[in-house]
Amino acid sequence: MPNRSITSREAESALRPWHRYRGMLSRRFLTFLIALALALVVVTGTGFYVGHVKEYNAAWDNGDWGTLASLTSAMVYEIGQVFTLEMEDHLIDSDNSEKASDTPIKRKASPWYAVARFLAVVFVGILALKAILLLLRTVRRDAMRTSRRGHNVVCGIGRIGTAVIEEIRLDVLTWGDVFAQWWNPWRIGTGILTKLFGWIRSKIKRETPKDVVAIDSDVKRWNQRRVEDRDAIVLHADATDIRSLYRARVHKAARLFAVTGSDEANIEIVTDTYRLIEIEKRKLPKPLECYAHVSDPGLEQVLRSHLPSEEQSQLRTHTFNVFQIASRRLLIDHLLKHRPRGEEVALYIVIGFGQMGQTLVRYLSEQAHFENRKRARFLILTGESENSSATAAEVADAFLSRWGQFSPRAVADSWADIRRHFKSACDSWDCQDDRLDPHYRTGNPDAVEYAANAVFARLPKYPADLRFLHHLDKILSDPTVRPALMVCFDDDDRNFATAGELRLKLATFANVDAERLPIFASLPRQQALADFLDDIKQDVIPFGRCEDVATLDEITNSITERLALHIRANYKRERLRSREEEDAYRQKFFQDTADFRHSNLMAAEHAMVKLACLGYGWRRPGESLDGLPVVRTLEEPDRVLLAQMEHNRWLAERLLAGWRYGKGKDSQPRRISFCTWDKLSDQAQEQKKDLRQVDLVFDVLQSELFEMTIVKLNRAEDVSKQQTIDRAPIDAEQPSVTASG
Template identity: 25%
Template structure:
């Protein structure tokens, strides 16, 4: 059962003070009641005065009666007189508080059942907590479902249950939710939650995101969802926090040329984050310099740097065109002792999963400190709070030297838990690459942007055309299935299937048919001259009646498909005869 509800206010401090007050009153009542009863019983010998008997009589004061007072006689001592009123008052307060909590729990459940367009976050670890705070800060209504069968948070009366249990998802309002984030500490659990949510949320638009710690498994799950013959109706994606953090890092601090050429980069640790950083910086540099005159020199330092470099170059073919990866099998000592890679570097990324060792390397390797402000990035997670000690921004209380701004402690969970960044899913990224490929192709053919409003950057593209690119990305799986092919992550030594010209023709026909159906449904009509404002387009004809130049555009787009998929780490494989 959800542990918190949309827009639940923080508990008022006055309530805590009141509880503490009544706890003190209960303790005082017990003490003075015991003393008063001892005095009273000494005057009424028919009652036993042993300590256990007195304690028993004392406890009965809290239930509105005790035998000595009911059956005894004589003057009641002052302390006992006070206790016989304060003790029942504590009992009454306890009943009221219990009723209030029960009513509040039912009220919270009612609010959840009535919630609309809210967000569900499954998990109670670091990622889930940060994401919940970020969502609430942007005004989203959030229901948080705890991991496993342990209910935590402000709802102690929630029903225990697995987050992937359909009944728990139903109680969280999955049928009316806008989005769900599965971010427990277990990837298998997250996958199960995401799949259960995707099945439950089919009757209305729902975005489902599942955290997967293994990047290869993440790619494989993305491939299987993208490879569907028909869109599922649910926006489903799998994300890896190291990959997201690397993207955000290079977006905030992109590589810039130094000394008239590409910067020298050192990546210490071929960890998940280290590999993601290497791929992302290469991807960004390729966009910055589409025809690189000289590759970016990157020193990759790891116990198996050579194997990691070979694997990454196989998975992302553009790496060998954009970068010159120099592997150093070992540690920092091997890099410093080898003159092959010139030092000092311009950018350093310390990506060791051992956070203490990573921090120690950053603070002791003075040979890496010459790249300028923010040039030495240290990946942290558990120790990310240390960042405040090195922070040199105005108004902050700095207690440790950050080497004149050179050192940057980078918390991956804090960086990755950005709803907008997570929402930039695989379909969105592929749609962007499809558009960039289209723009480059049309410009190579000398097409004028003044005549084609689609020849602009993704940020300047109208939303209708962005959606058209998303629809094309979503349809990749269906078209490949028609050929007897499928998507596969570029993992291992498997061979990529090379599309024949006849298959490119078939894909081009399928893509044009999809595009024609989509545009016709949106009210577009055929005309010799394109007019986006009036929804007129010269390509709104059957494939047989299409001009040869228009057909060739579709051929070019399908020829670029393997490269577009390789950009995201996928390849086309044959699974059956066409």
């Protein structure tokens, strides 16, 4: 193995031998052990005092402090002897001190000593049993770790890592479950047989691996107990050290989850895993699936550019972003019900522009494209009151320097100036009244130059400032605006308090109810606050909870990825007709650049939005249709509408990727199709691509590959009962046949 310098954290761990055993002794067990030891001390001391009460009284009456000290020393010695299981009868003087001989005589032990001896045996027995169990557990886990193959490796036992481990081991019968009723031999026997047959079945059917090895250098005691209760092996080590990955046998694993709290650490884990596989020169039965949490899009591109293609490596890398997953859940679960209709335009008010706020704005600008076929508006409130020295203008410049074609630069000097920046004409895609920086402009009047209309404004010192709410009420009074407000600070407590105060003040002083302006609060860490909002049914909706976004379905993104494979094949004029063809085509998918993969995945995620805009939903295999009519084909007006929505989504997504209007080859990010749908009439081929994609998605979802049934809902707004494509489970054992259509 290659050498590497020892980190300070590893050195600290080496100096503390108890480091790897912390968490193994529960607080309840330690409390019981201490209570038992105190009881043993009290009983033994009481017995000694009762046996020597005359000596104590005589010494006290005579003021013989030397004798009292000797007796106290003897009591301490006696207590120590009991802890070492010294069982000899105690030698004392005769009861009549005046006639006592120089030779001590044996006296029968008192009941206090009998109780003390019993407690000592119990104390030492429990302590020895616990030590043996800890030793056997360590030996067993080391043996299991070294013999692991086809397991899961989770680097980082924080909120995401713990949720992933618990879901992987959700339906697994642990040894703790087997011996939970240790007095019931029937329960123990059936449990052992169940685990044995489950292991045999997993080997025969080659099911998704359930064994987990977790790596973390500074895991919290509570998280460690949670994962160890699920029989996961925990290594106290630095996951960025290639030697730790080797100890976890990552080169023999089936899946790797890099979910530490640092993007840089997760990227280092991926690169070290690639190096380890290359060093071992081991031919894996199939590529190692690696899922890395990377929230910075720039770092994701760096990772993609430095890793070899899947054809050259046995590592298949997937990146995910919990902030983007939270944005997708917010759009699908809530914002679809509040989407604009007819001539309305969406207005998303974002308070707080940290990592969550920026990801949300970027995702909605790519995906929030509805049947109104207009650009979305964004009011971004940020600045000095957000615990940052940057002003709203500086925040706008920083964001637009990275996403230059997101929106023209518009910074409101005051809250009264916000309305002036939002122009109805600019909601249309073909409007060029507001222009971008000269470096991003095109010379063609028909070209689409930017994705959304955004205004940056100063955040009030107190978010529920009545002066600010007065101007906000004027913005909301526009009947053509369909607003939604999201509070996205980095602090959950602040999000909770701000959202609650805004809801109360808006309802009291501006008469703005939840139907007119839904308010959402980002609460990724404080599960208790999110549950509290759910319980009291307050008009503030939490989103981004780790338990909702850090699920295996969301992280692996399996169903969306499958649909993206079909979209990519359709673009190449190919057709996937079975699950085997999907698996074979996956290699071509991962040979594409990250830019093209992202485009196909975004198109697949937008399928739910398209269906919801038509008032459609779907039912999975076995679900009741509830008497809803089944939709087999799309009517031509609906087909054209969805194609127009797809074209607008593609425009926004490509603009944010840096593409512009102009003639160019595949190697150049320019296309003459960067214009509105009605101006594509001279490019019939481009319109056919969008129509063909709409037909493909509609047909493949109902094919026997996915086995979904598309139904017409009673109300177009009723999308809350639907689930995203990601969450729709597909049975891997279902027969694979040709897709319809």
